[in-house]
Amino acid sequence: MGACLHPTPEMGPFSVEARRESFYLNAASAVLLITAKGEEPRCQWRIADTHAAALVAALDQVMAHPSFAEHDHDPEDGHQVRRRDGWLDVDGVGYPYQDPEYAAVELEYRHVRALRAALLNVSDSEPKWLHWIDDPLVDRARHRLQAHRLQATTGQLATDEQGSSYLPTSGTCGCGDKWAGKGWDPVAYGYAQHMLGVQRQAHDELAPA
Incomplete structure (x- = not known):
């Protein structure tokens, strides 16, 4: 069992359940659409381009959780994101779940950085900066x-x-x-x-x- 984090206003329709080595990205099935289930642990899912900023905010919440710091030592690029006809299609590592009302994708912490960067690259979300954890302009030592x-x-x-x-x-x-x-x-x-x-x-x- 994980810990259900309190959604921030910026996360819109998304919520996060944090576990020790992974987390669940949750939303209504009309928001988070599972489009294909490949051989585990791969799947394809999509969100409306208008929800891109909210999904980035959900990933920001994940990156602020202690479990992320514990498992972010060997980040990997496990996702491809494509923008098409007002949708963002995500193809990558994940364990999907969907019923008529609810959908979730279990993702690993080591894939969060690359997924966030890919979302910003293909969407109209602002800002286009790196996450502050990776931004060389942010004085992390002073703001520990x-x-x-x-x-x-x-x-x-x-x-x-x-x-x-x-x-x-x-x-x-x-x-x-x-x-x-x-x-x-x-x-x-x-x-x-x-x-x-x-x-x-x-x-x-x-x-x-």
């Missing part, structure tokens, strides 16, 4: 994330909407910005949005006046 779960002995318990107490997870960027919440999602989302801002500022500083 330190995350930890606050201890009960500090008395810093929080209460969720149902009135249950929990130990918040907190994160601090090297520049001083902080985030906290229930589980890893709020910290990862806050940090990812922060790093997008850092990346945007770095590119703006190089833009012609």
Whole structure:
């Protein structure tokens, strides 16, 4: 079993279930269409070109998850993406599932970087930059994330909407910005949005006046 991550607004119709070595990309079957099941672990699937930015945002959420960092040591290019008649057709490594209402593709973390780059290359999604993890303009050393779960002995318990107490997870960027919440999602989302801002500022500083 994996952990269902809370979708960000930018992810639109997609959601992610993170596992240890892979993750499920989920959506309604009308959004994520399984077009062919080849010999495992290969399959073909497609999304509307208008959903490309949302799919990139879903992959960004995956890249912010701790399991991605654990299995990103040997990235591979396992997908081909083609744009045709308003659709993006993806042919690559994956384990598909589809019923009349729901569809999912299980993907490995080592294929995420190449899939994200391929989507940006063939779609109209913006920005066209590398992911901030790979962008040489982003000062990763200055903006390194330190995350930890606050201890009960500090008395810093929080209460969720149902009135249950929990130990918040907190994160601090090297520049001083902080985030906290229930589980890893709020910290990862806050940090990812922060790093997008850092990346945007770095590119703006190089833009012609």
